[in-house]
Amino acid sequence: MHIPDGYLSPQTFVPLYGVSFVFWAIALKKIKQELPAKYIPYLAMAAAFSFLIMMFNVPIPGGTTGHAVGGGIIAILLGPWAAVLAVSVVLIIQAIVFGDGGITAMGANCFNMAVVMPFVSYWVFKLVKGNAKGGARFYIAAFLAGYIGLSVAAILTGFEFGIQPMIASGPDGRPLYAPYPLSIAVPVMAIEHMLVFGIVEGMVTALILKYFVKHEAELVYAMKEA
Amino acid sequence: MTRFQKKLWIGLAIMALLTPLGIYLPDRFKSGDAWGEWGTDKIRGLLGYVPEGLKKLADFWKAPVPDYNFGGENAAFSTQVISYIISGMIGIAAAVLLIYLITKFLVKHEK
Numbered sequence: 001m002h003i004p005d006g007y008l009s010p011q012t013f014v015p016l017y018g019v020s021f022v023f024w025a026i027a028l029k030k031i032k033q034e035l036p037a038k039y040i041p042y043l044a045m046a047a048a049f050s051f052l053i054m055m056f057n058v059p060i061p062g063g064t065t066g067h068a069v070g071g072g073i074i075a076i077l078l079g080p081w082a083a084v085l086a087v088s089v090v091l092i093i094q095a096i097v098f099g100d101g102g103i104t105a106m107g108a109n110c111f112n113m114a115v116v117m118p119f120v121s122y123w124v125f126k127l128v129k130g131n132a133k134g135g136a137r138f139y140i141a142a143f144l145a146g147y148i149g150l151s152v153a154a155i156l157t158g159f160e161f162g163i164q165p166m167i168a169s170g171p172d173g174r175p176l177y178a179p180y181p182l183s184i185a186v187p188v189m190a191i192e193h194m195l196v197f198g199i200v201e202g203m204v205t206a207l208i209l210k211y212f213v214k215h216e217a218e219l220v221y222a223m224k225e226a
Numbered sequence: 227m228t229r230f231q232k233k234l235w236i237g238l239a240i241m242a243l244l245t246p247l248g249i250y251l252p253d254r255f256k257s258g259d260a261w262g263e264w265g266t267d268k269i270r271g272l273l274g275y276v277p278e279g280l281k282k283l284a285d286f287w288k289a290p291v292p293d294y295n296f297g298g299e300n301a302a303f304s305t306q307v308i309s310y311i312i313s314g315m316i317g318i319a320a321a322v323l324l325i326y327l328i329t330k331f332l333v334k335h336e337k
Contacts, residue, residue, distance in 0.1 A: 004263055005287060006280035032332040040329045041227070045234055047321035052241045052314055055294070056248040059257035066260055067248070086325065093320045098313060099289030161262050168279060176279030178262065179269070188261050216230050 001066070001157050001189075002094065003109055005102030007178040009168040012160060017107030023084055023115045030081040039078060042219070046074045047086040051093065054100075058200055066197035069113050069153070072121030072146035073205040077212060079221040083118035090114075108160055112153045121149030121205070125222055133223065134213065139206045146205030147198040151190065154197075158182075158189030242314040246307040249294075253303070291316075 008016075035043070050070040057065040074083040088110045094100040101109045122145070129141035162182030165175040178185070212220055227235075252258075259268060266276050266284050294313035297305035 001260070002263060004284070006266075006277075006283035007262060009279065028328070028332060031329065035329075040326070041231055043329065044322040044325040045231070045238060047325050048238050048318040049241070051317035051321050052238060052245060055245040055310065055314055055317075057252045057257075057260075058248075059252040059255040061255035061257060063257055064259065064261045065252045065257045085328070086321075089321055089324045089328070090317070093317060093324070095287075095289075097289060097291055097316065097320065098294050099287065099292040100294070102283070103287040104283060157262070170278050174275065174277060176277050177283075178280070179273055179277055180262075185262070192261065215233075 001069070001109075001113060001154055001193075002091075002101030003105040003112075003157065003160065005104050007102070007164070008105050008108055008160060009164055009177045010104075011167050012164065012177075013104050013108055016111050016160075020088070020107040020110040020115065023111070024088060027081045027084040027088075031085060034079075035082060039082070042078060043082055043086055046070070046078055046082070047089050050074065050087050050090045053204065054090070054094070058197055060192060060196055064192060066154075066192055068146070068197065068201040068204050069117060069150060070201075070204070071113055071117035071153070072125070072149040072201060073142075073208045075118035075122040075149075076125050076142065076145060076205070076209060076222040077220055080118045080122040082221075083122075084114050087114035087118065108157075112157050112160070116156055117149040117153040120152045121145040122222065124148045129222075139210060142206040142209045143202035145202075147194075147202035150201040151193045151198045154189040154193035155186060158186040161185035161189070238318065242311060242318060245314045246310050249306060249310055 053068045053070045057067050059065050069087065071083055071087050074086050091101060091109050091114055092106060095103055095106050125141050125145035128144050129138050132138040132141070159182065161178040161180060162185035164178040165181050168176040170176055217223065264272065266281060270276050291313060294310050295301055295306050296309040
């Protein structure tokens with residue numbers, strides 16, 4: 001889901017940089033105001049975790065690969081704004097040091113994986129769990145949070161790919177950037193994430209939440225807010 | 227550092243050592259690249275041409291460690307595995323450092 005340089009037109013990546021800047025600014029403000037100092041080591045670990053989980057490429061035999069992001073579990077444990085910061089930091093390191101995701105596409109990648117995913121996951125978790133503090137409903141909520149969060153981010157990425165041929169084509173009618181139309185890019189991104197990678201993300205989300213609830217339940221952000 | 231935090235760090239260290247699974251399994255199952263993350267050679271293979279704008283922007287940035295691999299494109303698999311683990315370690319260090327710098331900067335301004 002890391003869009004490389006060259007796949008998005010400036011008409012797409014410039015506005016998405018703008019949107020991500022707004023979310024970064026709010027995230028920093030929220031963290032300054034609300035994050036207790038004892039959470040900082042967890043924020044650092046969350047970023048380290050997100051970096052590592054994205055290295056576990058999951059194969060679809062003979063096809064393609066994908067990976068979990070960790071944006072959902074971080075949002076549940078530390079809050080969605082903390083997740084915005086943790087995952088953005090990771091995506092920026094990946095782009096600059098490892099060439100994973102483009103520099104021009106950094107705003108877009110951060111918007112998809114570090115903004116949309118944590119918030120969707122967080123809302124899904126709160127909505128599905130209701131008042132549950134454990135049990136099947138609670139962990140199904142966690143699974144769905146990761147599953148839906150990653151799937152929505154993937155569909156959004158597919159949408160950003162898919163609108164490129166409409167936005168920019170050369171005099172010969174050939175697309176200038178990502179070449180596949182919405183009718184291909186969206187279904188491909190949706191299906192591979194909903195059938196495979198989203199399930200991995202959901203399981204990771206539920207298992208890690210279970211571990212935290214067992215050992216340090218009072219830490220979990222999504223359980224504190226009413 | 228609390229005992230719980232120590233356990234989490236051990237978990238992260240184990241994850242870092244296991245990361246090569248993330249290149250071994252895709253290699254084993256011939257899974258190719260992630261969709262929409264192809265290099266220009268691969269795109270030429272898929273489309274028969276490389277879109278003009280994409281060609282111009284594709285080399286916008288030369289990453290110091292492209293693809294988490296220190297050995298270059300034709301590196302032996304063992305080199306890739308070691309590179310991948312070291313990349314994971316670099317990633318952890320950079321992520322932790324950046325988070326501490328950013329939060330320190332925020333806290334300083336608060337007081």
